[in-house]
Amino acid sequence: MKRNISPVYYGDYLQLDKILSAQSLQSTRYGEPAHDEMLFVIVHQVYELWFKQVLHELNSVIDAFAQDSIPDQALISVVHRLNRIIQIQQLMNDQISVMETMTPQQFLAFRDYLVPASGFQSIQFKRLEISLGLKREFRIDFDKQSFYSRLKDADRELLEGLEAKPSLFDLVDEWLARMPLLKFNDFDFWKYYQQATDTMLSDDRQTIVTNTTLSDTEREQELRDWQSTRDNFDALFMQENYNKLREQGKFRLSHKAMLAALFIKQYSEEPIFNLPFQVITALTEIDEKLTIWRYRHAMMVQRMLGTKIGTGGSSGHHYLKKTTESNRIFLDFFNMATFLLPKSMLPPLPDAISRYLGFYLSQGKS
Numbered sequence: 045m046k047r048n049i050s051p052v053y054y055g056d057y058l059q060l061d062k063i064l065s066a067q068s069l070q071s072t073r074y075g076e077p078a079h080d081e082m083l084f085v086i087v088h089q090v091y092e093l094w095f096k097q098v099l100h101e102l103n104s105v106i107d108a109f110a111q112d113s114i115p116d117q118a119l120i121s122v123v124h125r126l127n128r129i130i131q132i133q134q135l136m137n138d139q140i141s142v143m144e145t146m147t148p149q150q151f152l153a154f155r156d157y158l159v160p161a162s163g164f165q166s167i168q169f170k171r172l173e174i175s176l177g178l179k180r181e182f183r184i185d186f187d188k189q190s191f192y193s194r195l196k197d198a199d200r201e202l203l204e205g206l207e208a209k210p211s212l213f214d215l216v217d218e219w220l221a222r223m224p225l226l227k228f229n230d231f232d233f234w235k236y237y238q239q240a241t242d243t244m245l246s247d248d249r250q251t252i253v254t255n256t257t258l259s260d261t262e263r264e265q266e267l268r269d270w271q272s273t274r275d276n277f278d279a280l281f282m283q284e285n286y287n288k289l290r291e292q293g294k295f296r297l298s299h300k301a302m303l304a305a306l307f308i309k310q311y312s313e314e315p316i317f318n319l320p321f322q323v324i325t326a327l328t329e330i331d332e333k334l335t336i337w338r339y340r341h342a343m344m345v346q347r348m349l350g351t352k353i354g355t356g357g358s359s360g361h362h363y364l365k366k367t368t369e370s371n372r373i374f375l376d377f378f379n380m381a382t383f384l385l386p387k388s389m390l391p392p393l394p395d396a397i398s399r400y401l402g403f404y405l406s407q408g409k410s
């Protein structure tokens with residue numbers, strides 16, 4: 045690495061003149077400055093800086109998955125960057141409590157000056173959602189319209205351009221579906237898996253039927269839930285059924301990707317599956333942390349505004365709470381746990397396959 049020729053000065057390097065003179069308060073334009081508006085502005089600016097860093101990491105991960113093939117070295121750096129995103133998300137979730145040191149009344153001192161701005165117009169947040177894989181058709185109605193009506197033309201065009209590109213979800217789906225692990229000459233893994241899961245489900249049904257503490261209505265409900273789990277299992281082994289449920293929105297991953305992810309989760313301790321397993325785990329964590337952020341933000345809004353409508357025109361708390369469930373992206377990675385078997389019930393892999401999966405570099409002591 046080359047050494048710098050001219051000396052660097054801390055404040056110049058970080059362009060603090062720009063950052064530290066960028067807190068102009070709306071309240072000063074209309075009267076006495078509201079003391080707490082400074083906190084409100086700075087907290088938002090800090091969020092936007094972290095969004096920038098998260099997008100920087102996320103875009104490099106998207107680039108890696110967009111390549112024709114992804115070598116293990118690239119996956120190592122993908123996992124590293126995804127884990128960095130997770131740590132930043134933790135910070136962003138914790139930061140809600142700093143905002144919550146402002147009381148509702150302190151907020152009301154300057155809230156009216158903010159209309160009609162709101163977090164809806166955070167382009168970086170929307171970029172984050174879209175790049176991860178939130179499709180417009182999944183958004184709730186109010187939010188679908190906000191795309192058209194509440195943004196400046198240039199911002200709207202930028203987001204629409206991004207919606208037309210493959211998201212991280214799309215690329216991960218393709219990557220999983222391409223995995224060559226599912227065909228092993230004469231060993232039909234899924235047939236064995238189906239038998240094992242049949243046993244597990246029959247045991248579950250028996251438990252419901254013989255549970256004397258359940259009322260008739262409770263038992264009927266549990267049996268209905270059991271049947272729905274049974275249907276999901278059947279779909280797993282029959283592509284046509286799977287695709288039907290997928291059209292109804294029960295699954296989002298493609299059938300092939302779902303099977304690959306399940307295989308990876310079941311055999312996560314096999315060395316060649318471990319990195320893909322870490323990718324799946326990190327994406328699950330990112331979805332969970334984003335959902336927690338949405339929930340904490342919605343709670344903060346309830347605390348600040350009760351049931352008042354938002355400055356952006358939504359119903360406020362009610363709208364935000366709904367998005368915590370409807371805007372999930374990697375939900376399949378959570379629900380997949382339904383299909384997991386305990387290690388003791390797993391089909392033993394034939395010798396040739398385990399040898400293929402293992403790293404036979406270590407020879408053991410002789």
Ligand code: HEM
Nearest residue numbers: 087091162163164166169345348354355356357358360367
């Ligand atoms: C006093 C604190 C806050 C209140 C009362 C509040 C309130 C709201 C409300 C009511 C909405 C719905 C849009 C509307 O109709 O106005 C909203 C959306 C949003 N807010 Fe906040 N907010 C607060 C702080 C923050 C902070 C610190 C951030 C961090 C960047 C943020 C980011 C967002 C984002 C990204 C949305 C859009 C969410 C979506 O469309 O799913 N908000 N906020």
Ligand SMILES: N[C@@H](CC(=O)c1ccccc1NC=O)C(=O)O
Nearest residue numbers: 155158161162163353354355356
């Ligand atoms: N939507 C909020 C106002 C608000 O929080 C806000 C306003 C301008 C810029 C960012 C905001 N933060 C998040 O929505 C409200 O209805 O009070």
